[in-house]
Amino acid sequence: MEEDKEVERKYKETIQEIEKRMKEGRLKPGDRLPSIRQLSKELQCSVNTVIKAYDELEKMHRIYSVPKSGYFMVGSNQSKSPSSLEKIDFSAAGPDLSQMPYRDFQHCMNQAIERYKEEMFHYSEPLGLASLRKQLSKQLQDVQVFAPPERICVVSGSQQALDLLLSIPFPNGKEEICTEQPTHPSFIQSLTNRKLLVHGIERTKNGIDWNYLEKIFQEKDTKLFYTVSRFQNPTGYSYTNDEKKKIVELAQKYDVYIIEDDYMGDLDTTRKADPMYAYDPSGRVIYTKSFSKVLLPGLRLGVAVLPEALLDSFANAKFAADVHTPVITQGALEIYLQSGMYQAHIEKLRQQYKHKGILLRDAYEKYLPKEASFTSGDSGFYSTIELPKRIKGKQLVDYLFHKYVLVQDAATMYLPTYRQENRIRLSVSQVNDKNIPIGIEKISQAIQELLVKKW
Ligand SMILES: Cc1ncc(COP(=O)(O)O)c(C=O)c1O
Structure with a gap:
């Protein structure tokens, strides 16, 4: 009993000590914390006490851990310049490591294992868990995408939706693809793998060449136009609402489908920005969204909102590709959305x-x-x-x-x-x-x- 109290006291003191160092500016945002062993020696406490204290600080989002590198203070470091050996990595396309809600998501995963254990004894639905699709239907309204759960499909990363959409026939019976140039490299990989006939259209700071887009829609056998409407990869450009409307109108005029890849739509701070999907009464815009940039890419979770006419063929293609997206990660996302954490x-x-x-x-x-x-x-x-x-x-x-x-x-x-x-x-x-x-x-x-x- 006495021993337990002593451990508890030491653990609290360790947290207080770290907090003191933060207050005094000895530990600043972005700094690496002392290693567990080093701190246990310094404070004359056990390694387990330091582990427990770091664990608690991590739960409080004051610090975060990077496997094989150690613990770091949350936030950016404004004051220090990088050491001569510190890499500056503009090539990594994953989310900001310091902002990832590992702990929160871990709780959701644990709960999902409890909630969906029965579901794991058999195959689930190709288009995703009904309860998650219901949540997604609500959540998508925040980005002006109004769709019933029946038209929402959970995919194993939005890349899967892009790839599958290239593989299925569309009601317009056409076969050629139009894409912005440059564009998301994995989409180019899918096009190459499937040996499709592709027409490119340059995306510049002034948008796109309307005459040329119309020519591709009108004169070629254009099945679909692939566009990343906001924060385009790689240019970073976003279309204005007027440009989005105009693209949708042209697509309607020439019976062309649009894949609107809105992979990071959630990050838009322009309150009035709508997706193309919002301007499409005819059901020609297929809307896709990813959870890789805002959550964790390793979860492989994405969404596609499909027109009625494509639901069956898409479900068949999804079933042939991987039967369905894993139930536990779907369940964890559902809990994450439902709780307001997202x-x-x-x-x-x-x-x-x-x-x-x-x-x-x-x-x-x-x-x-x-x-x-x-x-x-x-x-x-x-x-x-x-x-x-x-x-x-x-x-x-x-x-x-x-x-x-x-x-x-x-x-x-x-x-x-x-x-x-x-x-x-x-x-x-x-x-x-x-x-x-x-x-x-x-x-x-x-x-x-x-x-x-x-x-
Ligand atoms: C424009 C764009 N769309 C889709 C994706 C794929 O996302 P996911 O990880 O959901 O497959 C990416 C990934 O970088 C991307 O840049």
Whole structure:
């Protein structure tokens, strides 16, 4: 009994000590905490006491753990500059690690195992758990997508929906695909695998060429137009409401379907922004959404909202692909949505990405040499740099690698006939705030160095 009290006292003291260090500024946002062993020695307590204290601080979202790296303070570090060996990683396209609700989701997973244990003894429905689809129907209303649960399909990542939609016949009986250029590289991979005839249309800061889009819709055997309406991957661009309306009108006029990939629609801070889906009375817009950027990509959870006419063939294709998305992760998402945790999490993320977007734009404007230009949107999740023609993206990627800055060559984000070799893609998602300007300055310097280099 006495022993238990002593353990409890030590554990509380350990938490208080960490909190004191935070208050005094000895531990700042982004800092690594002392290792468990180091702190147990310093405070003369057991390793288990420190583990328990860190666990509690993690539950309170004051700190977070990174496997094999240790524990870190939540938030961005504004005051320190990176050590010469610290990588600045603009190439990672996953969500911000420090903002992921691991603990909350863990509780939802545990509850889901309890709630859905019976369901695991047999196969479930191809289009997803009825109770989750009901929740999703409510949640989608927040982004102006009004659809009954019967037309909502849970998929194993939204990429699965994109791939399956390419495989099934559509009521318009057409076969060719139209896609923005550049675009989401996994969609290009699906097109390549299926050997489909594809027409590209350039997406620029001025939107798209309306005459050319109409020509593709009118003169080609266009089955569908694939578009990422907000925070496009890789350009970061979003369409205005008027542009979205116009695309939907053209699709209706020429009997073309639209896949509206709204993978990050939740992060939009423009209150009046609607998805294309909202302008589509004819049922030609197929709406897809991902939980990978705002939750955890490893969950493989996405959604497709389908027109009535496609429901059966899509359900058959989904059944043939993987029978259904795993029940436990579906159940956990349902509980996460139902409890209001998702909404609270999204509101935090929205502001955070908006802030990152501003830092990125300011840094581009300050540092990028006049020979280069950038594309970006409100969130900064994705953006691209167009390099002077003589510098290839691949070359800059390799050059920056040795300076501990990681970026991605955007060449794979183009169809072969539209391929541009002088673009790189950046994501600020896993870069902390203070490193955004530092990283952009380094990239800008590297561009200048390569420009004057003799080959
Ligand atoms: C535009 C776009 N759509 C869809 C996806 C795929 O998301 P998911 O992980 O849900 O398959 C991504 C992933 O990066 C993406 O960039």
